[in-house]
Amino acid sequence: MTEAAARSGSRTVRRILGEHSLRATPGRMRILEQLRVAPHPLSAAELRARIGGVRPDLATVYRTLDRFVAVGIARTVFVDPVVRRFEIAGDHHHHLTCTACRRITPLPVCAIERMEEIARTEHGFEVDDHVLELFGTCQECRTTRR
Secondary structure, three states: OOHHHHHHHHHHHHHHHHHOOOOOOHHHHHHHHHHHHOOOOEEHHHHHHHOOOOOOOHHHHHHHHHHHHHHOOEEEEOOOOOOOEEEEOOOOOEEEEEOOOOOEEEEOOOOHHHHHHHHHHHHOOOOOOOOOEEEEOOHHHHHHHO
């Protein structure tokens, strides 16, 4: 990453924290930056491992992530029954999780929105949120098994 890109990323992270009334501590900034650039949801341990230099302890990473979820910066993703994973909140999408290799792929299409409309118009039910995670075998794993 270039120095200019690093400065720009740092400004973005500071802005996000400020918009949510959180102090821009070095730990929060490093955790949020790694979460922001991650290509898929990360566990707290994976996130901690991505942080260079002196790393915060795992309890601090969890506390920070829980705070990010509470203020709406991040969300918990339920693609693993054992390990909580986190990603930046914002763009609405779901995930495909390969049960063979555990690869997580974002799925940008949401067919549930039509179901929410039916729930609202036909049943008077106002949906606050929904979760859809699809589990199966990715093409690469299916090809390797043959």
